[in-house]
Amino acid sequence: MPEGPKTDRRGALQVIAVTGGVVGAGALALPAARFVVAPAAGGAGGGRWIKTVALEALKEGEPKRVALVADHKDAWTLEKQVELGAVWLLREGDAVKAWSVVCPHLGCAVDRSGTGPGFYCPCHDSSFDPAGRRLSGPSPRDLDALATRVEDGVVVVEFQRFRQGTPDKTPMG
Amino acid sequence: MGKLAAWIDERTAWRTGARSWIDHPVIGGAPWASALCTSVVACFGVLALTGVLLMTAYAPSPQSAWASVFYVEYVLSRGWIIRGLHYWAAQSLFVLAALHIAHGAIASSYRKPREVAWWLTLAVLGLAVAEGITGGLLPWDQRGWWARVVEGNIVGLAPGLGGWLQAMLLGGSELGALGLTRMHALHVAVLPLLFAVLLLARRSIVKRHGWTAGGTEVPHGRELARSTVVAAVVVVALFALTGWAHGAPLESPADPLSDYPARPEWFLMPLYELRKVFSHGPAAEFMGTSLVPAAVAGYFALLPWVDRAGRPRALTVFAPLFAVAIGAAALAGVAWNKDAHDRQYLKSRADADRVAAAAVQLAMQGVAPAGALDMVRNDPELRGRSLFVAHCASCHVLGDLGDPKKATASKLDHWGTTEWIAAMIHDPDAPEFFGLGPYNTKMPSVDVRPKDKPAGEPWTPMVKSDAEKAAVAAFLASQGDEPGDPPRATDAATLAQGEKIVSDRCTTCHLYKGDGDLESSGIAPELAHYGSIAWTRSQVANPSTDQTYRDQALDPAMKKHMPRFDKDLSAADVDIVARWTRAHGRGQTLP
Numbered sequence: 153m154p155e156g157p158k159t160d161r162r163g164a165l166q167v168i169a170v171t172g173g174v175v176g177a178g179a180l181a182l183p184a185a186r187f188v189v190a191p192a193a194g195g196a197g198g199g200r201w202i203k204t205v206a207l208e209a210l211k212e213g214e215p216k217r218v219a220l221v222a223d224h225k226d227a228w229t230l231e232k233q234v235e236l237g238a239v240w241l242l243r244e245g246d247a248v249k250a251w252s253v254v255c256p257h258l259g260c261a262v263d264r265s266g267t268g269p270g271f272y273c274p275c276h277d278s279s280f281d282p283a284g285r286r287l288s289g290p291s292p293r294d295l296d297a298l299a300t301r302v303e304d305g306v307v308v309v310e311f312q313r314f315r316q317g318t319p320d321k322t323p324m325g
Numbered sequence: 326m327g328k329l330a331a332w333i334d335e336r337t338a339w340r341t342g343a344r345s346w347i348d349h350p351v352i353g354g355a356p357w358a359s360a361l362c363t364s365v366v367a368c369f370g371v372l373a374l375t376g377v378l379l380m381t382a383y384a385p386s387p388q389s390a391w392a393s394v395f396y397v398e399y400v401l402s403r404g405w406i407i408r409g410l411h412y413w414a415a416q417s418l419f420v421l422a423a424l425h426i427a428h429g430a431i432a433s434s435y436r437k438p439r440e441v442a443w444w445l446t447l448a449v450l451g452l453a454v455a456e457g458i459t460g461g462l463l464p465w466d467q468r469g470w471w472a473r474v475v476e477g478n479i480v481g482l483a484p485g486l487g488g489w490l491q492a493m494l495l496g497g498s499e500l501g502a503l504g505l506t507r508m509h510a511l512h513v514a515v516l517p518l519l520f521a522v523l524l525l526a527r528r529s530i531v532k533r534h535g536w537t538a539g540g541t542e543v544p545h546g547r548e549l550a551r552s553t554v555v556a557a558v559v560v561v562a563l564f565a566l567t568g569w570a571h572g573a574p575l576e577s578p579a580d581p582l583s584d585y586p587a588r589p590e591w592f593l594m595p596l597y598e599l600r601k602v603f604s605h606g607p608a609a610e611f612m613g614t615s616l617v618p619a620a621v622a623g624y625f626a627l628l629p630w631v632d633r634a635g636r637p638r639a640l641t642v643f644a645p646l647f648a649v650a651i652g653a654a655a656l657a658g659v660a661w662n663k664d665a666h667d668r669q670y671l672k673s674r675a676d677a678d679r680v681a682a683a684a685v686q687l688a689m690q691g692v693a694p695a696g697a698l699d700m701v702r703n704d705p706e707l708r709g710r711s712l713f714v715a716h717c718a719s720c721h722v723l724g725d726l727g728d729p730k731k732a733t734a735s736k737l738d739h740w741g742t743t744e745w746i747a748a749m750i751h752d753p754d755a756p757e758f759f760g761l762g763p764y765n766t767k768m769p770s771v772d773v774r775p776k777d778k779p780a781g782e783p784w785t786p787m788v789k790s791d792a793e794k795a796a797v798a799a800f801l802a803s804q805g806d807e808p809g810d811p812p813r814a815t816d817a818a819t820l821a822q823g824e825k826i827v828s829d830r831c832t833t834c835h836l837y838k839g840d841g842d843l844e845s846s847g848i849a850p851e852l853a854h855y856g857s858i859a860w861t862r863s864q865v866a867n868p869s870t871d872q873t874y875r876d877q878a879l880d881p882a883m884k885k886h887m888p889r890f891d892k893d894l895s896a897a898d899v900d901i902v903a904r905w906t907r908a909h910g911r912g913q914t915l916p
Contacts, residue, residue, distance in 0.1 A: 191503045192492035205893030217715065218893070219582060226387065226501035231695075235702070238582050253582075258478040260471065263584045266669040274586035274673055275475060276600070290604035306892075313498065315488065316478040317607045324498045 191227075199299070199312035199323070207302050210243035215264065215271075215282065217241075217253065220311050239298060239309050240271065242282070248302065250309045251284045251295040259316045262295065271295060292319045346545065352535025353543035358434060359536055360555045361425040365449060366524060367556035368418035371563060372456075373521075375411040376513060383463065385509040387502050388696030390465035391578040395688045395697070398575050409567030412574075415457055417563065419592050422450040426625065430646050432537050433638075435628045439534050444626055445527040451622070452520050457590055459512035465505060465697075467677055470579030471587035473508070474500050482611040577681040578697035586673040588664070595653035598660040621649055683707055705915040709905025712898055716890060720762075723909055733885045734762045740910040741856020747798035750788075763883040767848055768834075771797070787830050796823035797831075806858045827852055836871065847877045861903035866891040 202220045210216055219235040238253045238261070251271075253261045260275035270287065271280040278289030285294045299310040315322040334340045382401060384393040397404040425446055429435060435443035458476065461469040477500060481491035496503025567573075589597050596614055603613025624631070624645060632641045664670050684701050692700050701707055710726075718727040720734040729736075736757040739745040753768040754760040769775055771787040771794060778784055788794040800823025803813045812820055832841025834849040842849065850873050854860045864873040867889040878886055890899060901915075908915050 189493070191496040192489060209888060209890070209893040211888075214719070226499075227496075227503050229386075229388070229502060234699075235582055258475045260475065260587050261582070261584045263673075266672075272669070274584060274670065275471075275588075276604075290601070290610065292607050315481065317482045317610065319607070 199310035201308050202311045203303075204239070204241065204307045204309055207243065207246070207248065207305050207307055210241055210248065210307070212243050212245075213282075215240045215242045217264075218307075220309065222311075237311055237313075239311070240284075240295075241300075241307060241309075246302065248300045248307045249284070250298040250300045250307075252298055252313070254296070254313065254316070255291060256293045256296055256314065256316060256321075257289070257291040292317060293321060296321055347549065349532075349545050350542040351532050351545050351548055352540040353548060354540025355432060355434075355536035356551070357428055358425070358432060359548065359552070361421060361428055362527075362531075362536070363552040363555040364421045364559045365418060365425060367559040368414045368421060368563075369520060369524065370556075371410055371414040371560060372418065373517065375407050375414070376517070378407050379411055380513060385463065385505050387465060387505060387579070387698075388694065390463060390505060391575075391697040392688060392692035394464040394466075394575060395685065395692075398572050399685060399689070405572030406564075406567055409570060409572040410563050412572075413563050413566040413570070415453075415460060416591075417559070417566070419450070419453045419457060422446075422453050426450060427646060427650065429536075430625065430628065430642055433632070433642075434537055435632070436538065437629065439530070439536075440629045442527050442530040442534070443629065445523050445530070447622060447626055448523055449520075449527075452516055452523065454592065456512060456516050456520070457592065459508040459516065461590055462505065462508045463512065464575055465579050466576040467579055467583065467585045467681070468574075468576045468588070470500065470581075471585050472589045472593075473504070475587050476589065476593075479610070479614050482607050483615065484608070484611070487611075575681070575685070576677060577684040578701055580698055580701070583677075584673060585677060586670050591657070594657040594660050596656075598656040680707060705901050705905065708898070709901045709909075709915060712894070712902040713906060713909075716894070716902065717906065720885070720887070723906065732756075732761055734887065735759060737906055737910045741802060741861075741907065742911060743795075743798045743802040746801050746856075747794060750794065750797065763886050764848070788826065793822070793826060795819075797826050798823070800824050800827060801852060801855050804854045804857055806854075808854060808859055810857075836875075839871070847875045850874045856907070858904055858907055861907050862900055865894075865903050865906075866896075866899045 200222065202222050204218045204220065205216075218239055218241050220237045220239060221233050221235055224231045224234050224236040240251045240253060240262070242249045242251075251262075255262045255273040255275070255278060257273065257276055257278050260273050262271045262273050262278075262280070264270075265272040265279060268279070270282045271284070272278070273289065273291070276290050278291035279287045280291070280295050281287050284297060296312075296314050298312060301308050313324045315324055330340075379397060382393055382397050382404070384390065394408070397408050399405070429443060429446055434446075458473070462473045463469070473495075477491050477495050480494060481487045483490060492498060494504070494507065495501075496507045588594070596618060599617060600610060600613045603609040603617075628642065632638060664674075680701065683704070683706070684697065687700055687704055688697065713723065714726055717723075717737075720732060721727050721737050722729050722732050723737040749755075749758045750771045751773065752758065752770060754765055759765055759768065769787075774784050774786075788797060796819045799816070800812075800820045803820065805811055805813070827835075828837045828841075831837065831849075831852060833843050834846055835841055836849070836851040836853075838853045839851070851860075851871065860873055863870060864887070868874045868878040868887050869876050869889070877883060879889065880886070890902075894902070905915055
């Protein structure tokens with residue numbers, strides 16, 4: 153049998169097999185990649201203003217941990233009026249300061265310090281003074297302050313999450 | 326039977342296949358390496374089998390995950406054995422894979438032509454860690470959830486793609502439903518498939534080259550017998566571990582709002598401590614938690630080239646190996662030792678264990694579709710306690726809650742009981758009654774002459790005998806829980822005597838059923854249903870309604886007065902905290 157035609161045929165078969173493979177796999181891979189990546193594509197969403205407690209429920213100089221109650225959507229689940237986050241509130245006259253309880257370091261919940269007047273993270277020992285400023289430990293920034301306003305005697309907080317572990321406060325969607 | 330086997334053999338030639346599998350030559354020798362390899366494979370087999378069994382009862386969603394794992398662990402027959410075997414096989418797989426690597430390094434198993442088998446062995450450990458991390462989330466309990474949140478944030482520290490990678494793993498910016506389904510898919514499909522492919526590839530290379538140089542060819546059958554014994558020993562050991570621990574740990578349902586002292590899985594504890602060495606900034610932290618372990622792995626992967634003729638193995642292999650082993654053990658030891666002496670950590674840990682035990686008890690009655698966290702959050706007993714801690718314990722003390730040194734209000738143990746009232750009306754200014762708060766010196770004792778009363782001035786005690794005092798206490802303490810309820814005690818004569826004294830003599834300052842307070846002082850509280858659930862609820866909601874105390878109760882001049890809570894607690898929460906406080910003051914729990 154002559155050599156030429158056989159080689160040609162093998163080459164053609166190779167081209168067909170490779171093309172078929174690329175087209176088939178590619179047709180599957182594109183939507184598959186989009187499908188897997190989609191939930192990660194969260195935009196930088198703004199905060200939500202959530203009503204908390206009465207101003208008069210806060211004592212001057214004593215931070216209070218308050219749960220934020222609002223609707224919570226998680227993928228296909230919608231929970232009506234659940235506790236979806238918490239903030240530390242500190243009254244200063246007729247104004248209120250608020251900090252997210254989420255530690256700016258790696259995201260554990262910041263508690264009152266057991267030894268001093270400020271705040272403390274139980275995971276990696278970051279500590280903060282009563283004004284939320286970083287005192288010691290690995291946190292790269294101060295506690296995340298949240299905007300507040302008082303409406304009809306009720307403290308309203310702009311609830312917002314920020315990226316952890318960065319020196320600057322980057323809002324997350 | 327023989328006929329059937331022959332019939333199948335004629336069509337499939339399975340006998341030839343089986344025979345060639347048993348008889349094919351393998352390179353023998355290195356019994357420790359092959360025993361360790363067999364143990365790893367045995368653990369993988371146990372994990373695959375028990376994993377599939379667990380999948381028959383596991384439901385991966387934030388609402389159902391914890392409840393279904395609870396159901397496996399505590400309700401399903403032999404569930405704790407299946408879950409225990411799965412858990413302990415995972416822990417053992419990790420230890421055995423590490424030992425396998427250590428042995429390989431010591432026995433030079435990485436040398437040509439076994440480099441690829443050596444890398445695959447390193448990858449086994451990597452996959453074991455990945456399976457441990459993804460599997461740890463599946464129960465959706467406090468430990469797994471918080472550890473994944475922290476680890477996700479560590480991934481997020483990676484420069485460039487960190488944030489994107491974190492969102493890919495967690496299925497969004499927060500660890501929720503999609504994070505769980507993703508980890509589940511990785512844990513039960515992607516990673517095990519990789520694991521199986523990796524073990525098979527490693528097997529075929531070892532068949533060709535043996536574990537170490539110098540082995541001679543033996544039939545596979547001889548090795549197979551030894552492997553079966555090793556595997557059986559592993560399975561028995563896993564049963565022993567499962568029996569010893571009675572299953573596998575399950576903490577309370579993941580609660581993103583709790584103050585949980587997160588710690589990673591034990592095999593990541595060295596990195597947890599190492600992170601502190603690199604705590605000056607995010608870039609350094611990324612180094613400590615990711616680059617250092619990656620560098621260690623890279624060094625071992627490059628051993629075939631690092632360990633060259635002319636270089637002493639003591640320096641290239643043994644020193645790094647022991648440095649990693651001892652370093653990891655020392656770091657983990659330091660971390661555990663620190664936690665064991667950290668009072669705040671131990672307290673949070675004890676709280677977490679208490680809630681976990683309570684959650685299991687609650688779940689025994691079944692978990693509502695809203696999920697286990699909803700169950701824990703809305704259980705009156707657990708919620709009452711956390712409300713008390715959050716809102717009452719800064720001033721009051723009750724049992725082990727509240728700090729006696731910082732208390733500015735009455736101690737609530739036995740509050741409102743006959744004994745408490747009898748002791749209180751005798752000495753109202755004692756620190757456990759009203760001595761620490763704004764009502765200090767406002768109430769006179771019923772039977773002790775006031776100190777500021779000049780000698781010789783006439784003074785009549787409000788009760789003329791201990792019997793009268795006891796009658797007052799008994800009457801006040803036994804009023805019904807809600808207005809209109811009958812009294813709880815049955816001694817009608819004593820109650821009538823007590824009520825008469827209260828309405829005749831106490832109403833100079835107090836109200837009784839809305840009447841009294843002849844001097845209009847506006848301070849002393851209503852005594853009808855004093856200490857009852859209704860009274861407590863009203864007091865917590867608003868202490869100035871005349872149902873309990875009056876307008877002066879919220880006067881700013883009354884330093885450290887009790888605040889009203891009806892504006893920051895729902896009516897349901899006020900009711901729960903009132904019931905809880907009253908029940909626990911009497912040493913009871915809420916149903």
